Amino acid sequence: MANIRNIAMQHCSNWNSGKCIGCMVVKKNGRIKFFIDSTMSDKDCIVESGCDYFESIVVPGIADDKTRESAKLFKKL
Ligand code: SF4
Numbered sequence: 055m056a057n058i059r060n061i062a063m064q065h066c067s068n069w070n071s072g073k074c075i076g077c078m079v080v081k082k083n084g085r086i087k088f089f090i091d092s093t094m095s096d097k098d099c100i101v102e103s104g105c106d107y108f109e110s111i112v113v114p115g116i117a118d119d120k121t122r123e124s125a126k127l128f129k130k131l
Pocket of ligand 1: 066068069073075076094098100105107108
């Protein structure tokens with residue numbers, strides 16, 4: 055089973071050498087918006103303690119079944 059931090063490193067587009075870029079995505083009124091979350095930007099990755107972006111955007115997009123299931127087990131999604 056893969057370590058969740060390694061899964062974030064390999065699959066999260068916000069991962070930057072252990073720091074988070076903080077680029078978030080929201081859908082509002084039929085439009086996709088991107089913004090930088092200053093509470094996450096340039097801070098240490100928080101995937102081990104819980105990251106909404108990872109759980110709602112990254113994990114569903116992981117193509118490899120075993121890796122996606124490992125991520126779900128870690129976070130009990
Ligand atoms: S905190 Fe979340 S969004 Fe940022 S790098 Fe880690 S997993 Fe990705």
